[in-house]
Amino acid sequence: MLDKELRSMIGKVKDGRMDRRAFIKRxxxxxxxAPLANQILALGGVAMAEGAQTYKPTKRGxxxxxxxxxxxxxxxxxxxxxxxxxxxxxSRLFYEPLACWDPDGNMKLVLAAEIPSIQNGGLxxxxxxxxxxxxxxxxxxxxxxxxxxxxxxxxxxxxxxATSALTIATHRDITVEKVDDLTVRILxxxxxxxWADAFVGAPNTIIPKHLFADYKGxxxxxxxxxxxxxxxxPYKFVEFKPxxxxxxxxxxxxxxxxxxxxxxxxxxxxxDAVSAARAVIQTGEYDFGWNIQVExxxxxxxxxxxxxxxxxxxxxxxxxxxxxxxxxxxxxxGERSSMKxxxxxxxxxxxxxxxxxxxxxxxxKKAIYGRAGRTTANFLNGPEKFVxxxxxxxxxxxxxxxxxxxxGWKPGADGIREKDGKKLKLVYQxxxxxxxxxxxxxIKQACQKAGIDVELKSVVASVFFSSDVANPDTYAHFYxxxxxxxxxxxxxxxxQHMRRYxxxxxxxxxxxxxxxxxxxxVNKDYDAAILAAESEMDPVKRATYYIKANDLMFxxxxxxxxxxxxxxxxxxxNLRPIISGWANETDNLHDWYREE
Amino acid sequence: xxxxxxxxLMIAIPSLLGISVVLFVVLALAPGxxxxxxxxxxxxxxxxxxALRAKFGLDDPIHLRYLxxxxxxxxxxxxxxxxxxxxxxxxxxxxxxxxxxxIGSAQILALLIAIPVGVYAATKPYSLFDQVANTLAFVxxxxxxxxxxxLFILIFSVTLDWLPFVYTTDIKGxxxxxxxxxxxxxxxxxxxxxxxxxxxxxxxxxxxxxxVIRLDYVxxxxxxxxxxxxxxxxxxxxxxxxxxxxxxxxxxPAVFGGAIVTEQIFRIPGIGSLLISSILSxxxxxxxxxxxxxxxxxxxxxxxxxxxYGWLDPRISLR
Numbered sequence: 027m028l029d030k031e032l033r034s035m036i037g038k039v040k041d042g043r044m045d046r047r048a049f050i051k052r053x054x055x056x057x058x059x060a061p062l063a064n065q066i067l068a069l070g071g072v073a074m075a076e077g078a079q080t081y082k083p084t085k086r087g088x089x090x091x092x093x094x095x096x097x098x099x100x101x102x103x104x105x106x107x108x109x110x111x112x113x114x115x116x117s118r119l120f121y122e123p124l125a126c127w128d129p130d131g132n133m134k135l136v137l138a139a140e141i142p143s144i145q146n147g148g149l150x151x152x153x154x155x156x157x158x159x160x161x162x163x164x165x166x167x168x169x170x171x172x173x174x175x176x177x178x179x180x181x182x183x184x185x186x187x188a189t190s191a192l193t194i195a196t197h198r199d200i201t202v203e204k205v206d207d208l209t210v211r212i213l214x215x216x217x218x219x220x221w222a223d224a225f226v227g228a229p230n231t232i233i234p235k236h237l238f239a240d241y242k243g244x245x246x247x248x249x250x251x252x253x254x255x256x257x258x259x260p261y262k263f264v265e266f267k268p269x270x271x272x273x274x275x276x277x278x279x280x281x282x283x284x285x286x287x288x289x290x291x292x293x294x295x296x297x298d299a300v301s302a303a304r305a306v307i308q309t310g311e312y313d314f315g316w317n318i319q320v321e322x323x324x325x326x327x328x329x330x331x332x333x334x335x336x337x338x339x340x341x342x343x344x345x346x347x348x349x350x351x352x353x354x355x356x357x358x359x360g361e362r363s364s365m366k367x368x369x370x371x372x373x374x375x376x377x378x379x380x381x382x383x384x385x386x387x388x389x390x391k392k393a394i395y396g397r398a399g400r401t402t403a404n405f406l407n408g409p410e411k412f413v414x415x416x417x418x419x420x421x422x423x424x425x426x427x428x429x430x431x432x433x434g435w436k437p438g439a440d441g442i443r444e445k446d447g448k449k450l451k452l453v454y455q456x457x458x459x460x461x462x463x464x465x466x467x468x469i470k471q472a473c474q475k476a477g478i479d480v481e482l483k484s485v486v487a488s489v490f491f492s493s494d495v496a497n498p499d500t501y502a503h504f505y506x507x508x509x510x511x512x513x514x515x516x517x518x519x520x521x522q523h524m525r526r527y528x529x530x531x532x533x534x535x536x537x538x539x540x541x542x543x544x545x546x547x548v549n550k551d552y553d554a555a556i557l558a559a560e561s562e563m564d565p566v567k568r569a570t571y572y573i574k575a576n577d578l579m580f581x582x583x584x585x586x587x588x589x590x591x592x593x594x595x596x597x598x599x600n601l602r603p604i605i606s607g608w609a610n611e612t613d614n615l616h617d618w619y620r621e622e
Numbered sequence: 623x624x625x626x627x628x629x630x631l632m633i634a635i636p637s638l639l640g641i642s643v644v645l646f647v648v649l650a651l652a653p654g655x656x657x658x659x660x661x662x663x664x665x666x667x668x669x670x671x672x673a674l675r676a677k678f679g680l681d682d683p684i685h686l687r688y689l690x691x692x693x694x695x696x697x698x699x700x701x702x703x704x705x706x707x708x709x710x711x712x713x714x715x716x717x718x719x720x721x722x723x724x725i726g727s728a729q730i731l732a733l734l735i736a737i738p739v740g741v742y743a744a745t746k747p748y749s750l751f752d753q754v755a756n757t758l759a760f761v762x763x764x765x766x767x768x769x770x771x772x773l774f775i776l777i778f779s780v781t782l783d784w785l786p787f788v789y790t791t792d793i794k795g796x797x798x799x800x801x802x803x804x805x806x807x808x809x810x811x812x813x814x815x816x817x818x819x820x821x822x823x824x825x826x827x828x829x830x831x832x833x834v835i836r837l838d839y840v841x842x843x844x845x846x847x848x849x850x851x852x853x854x855x856x857x858x859x860x861x862x863x864x865x866x867x868x869x870x871x872x873x874x875p876a877v878f879g880g881a882i883v884t885e886q887i888f889r890i891p892g893i894g895s896l897l898i899s900s901i902l903s904x905x906x907x908x909x910x911x912x913x914x915x916x917x918x919x920x921x922x923x924x925x926x927x928x929x930x931y932g933w934l935d936p937r938i939s940l941r
Contacts, residue, residue, distance in 0.1 A: 095788070101706040101903075109705065190674050195667050247707050267716050268706035269899050270891035271792055294790060296889040296899075301775075305788050309779055312788065488902050493671055540668030 089287035095312040099295010106191035120257035121231035127608040153217035179235035188243035220519040228610035260286035287619035306596035307334040315596035322396020339593040341607025342408025342515035347586040361535040376433030378583040383426040399589035406576040407590040443477040452507040455483040457490040502539040518608040701907035721892030731816030740827025762821025771887040875919035
């Protein structure tokens with residue numbers, strides 16, 4: 027669709043000459059989904075529609091117990107210290123953000139009274155501030171009122187380096203000020219198109235000032251409320267055993283009408299994904315199982331005549347193979363994969379091109395991911411409006427062989443191609459994980475047919491994903507030619523995700539491999555697109571920048587996307603959970619109920 | 623005798639110190655770090671990871687960290703878990719009841735099976751009973767608990783739907799209902815573990831009995847006209863039990879240490895599963911504490927076994 031046309035349509039909706047529904051319909055006609063249309067409207071200055079309400083119960087409570095099974099149980103209950111989603115999920119039972127994301131990527135109100143928009147004065151037109159109005163009458167579980175002071179305190183708490191909050195990145199570059207008791211303003215130091223980071227979603231829930239004020243900074247670990255949260259949420263804290271159990275009970279003073287439905291909630295941890303699927307789907311001992319990373323044929327078998335089913339949520343997670351742009355086998359100044367080297371094989375674009383043709387995404391989907399995967403050519407797979415339509419992929423051993431033949435890579439006596447004395451031998455590493463090892467095997471086979479020798483390496487996940495400076499097997503050291511994993515996209519905005527691959531973020535010995543650009547790919551156009559996108563307030567232009575960034579990665583074959591992965595959960599047949607690909611599983615828990 | 627006990631004690635202290643040094647060094651050199659998950663989180667800037675490492679003393683040299691740990695330990699401070707920011711002793715105490723209950727019951731079940739079966743099999747060697755018992759024992763300790771565990775789940779939970787396979791510390795209800803539920807959920811793990819232990823223990827009891835049953839004093843007792851039951855219980859078993867008691871004493875630490883595999887399968891929140899999850903998340907203080915407690919128990923029960931031996935056979939303590 028033409029930029030101009032879209033813009034005039036947004037204008038029409040703004041002026042009331044076209045209604046929202048008509049706009050969304052027209053967008054759908056050109057292949058864009060409803061949530062995407064909504065986002066375009068919101069960022070184009072039309073107030074965001076609130077997520078559809080599907081909640082049916084007409085009174086608070088009476089739903090009995092809700093039994094959740096998290097195969098990795100929460101180990102702490104302070105959202106600012108949460109390592110990984112399991113801890114965010116656990117603390118989200120009690121703490122709440124100002125707003126959360128529904129399955130379509132729309133914003134839903136929680137502690138805020140209205141969604142900031144340009145119309146209601148919440149969003150500054152220059153993108154440099156956002157004003158949130160808080161819901162009046164909200165009480166902490168101990169009866170104290172929830173006010174703007176609490177929100178401001180969370181910012182002070184998290185941005186203090188001595189607190190060691192893991193949410194520091196969200197808070198350190200903003201300023202939060204109290205306007206009145208029920209209004210806060212967030213100031214950004216540059217135009218910020220994605221203004222809904224701080225205080226939105228499960229990672230950014232709000233803790234009470236009156237219980238944490240004395241435990242700011244270096245005393246942060248000593249707060250007794252770290253282990254027994256007092257929040258504003260639908261459930262009140264009862265009991266916590268790290269890694270094993272979190273228990274809550276209905277909050278009779280909850281600020282949303284008729285909610286929550288369940289009288290008690292229990293989150294049990296431990297075990298593995300397969301048996302969690304079994305306990306929910308097959309035996310029905312539990313109502314909900316989190317993150318069921320199990321091969322699809324196992325799930326299909328469990329679902330036959332079972333008491334539960336699997337449910338899927340579309341987000342933007344991509345399982346990819348990264349190509350190393352530096353040489354992992356040559357040491358320069360005591361550093362392998364040094365920026366001073368070039369990869370001896372991948373510096374020939376033909377090799378990268380051939381490799382991308384040897385990844386049979388359809389087979390990987392069929393054999394492993396099933397309903398939980400979608401084939402893709404893009405690194406950036408969501409939200410929808412940022413997804414490039416300019417790319418495509420194909421699998422063909424013949425074409426790959428031809429590309430290599432044409433580039434002068436001829437099979438040697440052992441069947442492995444070589445050129446100028448260099449053999450096409452690659453080391454392909456990933457973390458230990460059933461589906462990943464199977465994917466490796468599928469790709470290795472195709473490579474063998476094309477005359478590329480691939481050595482498979484698998485590293486235990488706790489090492490592979492660590493930031494251990496001394497360990498050469500981490501993904502950031504990348505002492506291999508290829509590596510496969512996924513980096514979860516935790517927000518319905520790609521800015522944080524795409525920023526990682528700017529040339530300023532290359533992982534090297536100098537920054538102790540803490541840099542996020544592990545393929546060590548350097549592209550000036552990419553850097554420019556990312557920087558431009560970060561302060562671009564025009565939603566259409568901004569999306570174009572990210573699409574361009576994705577396409578640059580596609581052209582250079584920095585990543586070979588294997589699957590666009592969906593979130594998979596197990597739920598009892600009569601449970602009505604609300605799961606969003608853009609939020610944590612418990613982010614919409616206040617809207618869960620059971621169909622009688 | 624008291625001198626013997628004292629001597630054994632004096633040996634125990636340096637061995638514990640030695641064990642703690644080895645454990646600490648191995649853990650410090652092990653790959654991975656407790657903030658692994660932060661590395662892939664775009665929200666966490668590298669400076670925060672570095673600050674956390676510094677705050678928790680992970681960047682200090684090993685010997686300093688060890689001395690720091692030892693000093694804290696001597697003052698009764700077990701440190702705190704990096705992962706849950708909770709004191710390690712609280713964490714362990716939370717996990718201990720489930721372990722003691724399930725693993726302890728399994729040990730008792732094992733004894734209840736092993737002793738009568740082993741004794742009876744030994745009194746009638748190569749009889750049909752002995753052969754059946756032997757075969758079952760062989761099958762029993764050849765099948766690993768992760769196999770029997772899943773088999774039990776498939777039979778009793780999935781197919782028959784009799785028993786729950788997720789162990790929960792949080793059973794609703796009180797009184798008799800609570801007790802019954804506690805028993806119901808422990809049946810499978812206790813059976814899996816108990817049968818496995820019973821299998822090897824049966825073999826042990828049987829051979830210990832056979833060693834004694836052929837001795838001259840037993841024949842003498844029989845010649846005096848004592849009944850078979852009396853001979854077996856009073857003369858044979860008492861002596862045969864000496865090595866068996868030692869075996870049981872040495873297995874006691876395992877009761878506290880939990881059974882990692884079984885706890886994992888049935889989601890029992892015990893010490894074993896705490897240890898495995900702490901190892902996976904590189905939560906060094908917890909791993910250190912759990913393994914050290916385990917080492918202490920081994921040393922302690924060795925000591926008790928030694929002392930028991932000295933008491934049963936005074937010649938040992940004189941040497």
